[in-house]
Amino acid sequence: MRASHADRERAVDVLKAGFAEGRLPQHEYEQRIGRAYQAQTHGELQMLVVDLPQGPVPQAQFAPPPAVPQTFMPAPPQVPTNGTATGALICGILTMATGGLTGIPAVILGHKARAEIRRSGERGDGQALAGLVLGWLSIGGWAFFLLLMMLAVLSRA
Secondary structure (H helix, E strand, O other): OEOOHHHHHHHHHHHHHHHHOOOOOHHHHHHHHHHHHHOOEHHHHHHHHOOOOOOOOOOOOOOOOOOOOHHHOOOOOOOOEOHHHHHHHHHHHHOOOOOOOOHHHHHHHHHHHHHHHHHHOOEOHHHHHHHHHHHHHHHHHHHHHHHHHHHHHHHHO
């Protein structure tokens, strides 16, 4: 819900009281005041005064506010990308430059990477799948080429 001027002023009053009671240091008080006047929603105002005795608006009935603002929460851990999937993608891309020689390693690494990803929960399934597709296209292209060569030899005989 968007905040009104009156809501911003109530939040500033709470901040002033918190500063006067010694709950906020000078630099934090000034920083929060600036953010209060720029706030667009009740949620933004509530985050500024949630750790003080009173807030500008009552708590939401269905969504309790976080105890700590998201800004101060640690970043969620990054899920690593599977190295075998990256290898499959690189081999798949290199099939064009190597004349298809890396097609078979791309397929092997792609299948291995997808099994590892399902087991470990790592990222990289798209890379493994792209490596598989490029590898199989390379193998299929060579099979088609060899089939055409055999048909050409048999047609001459």
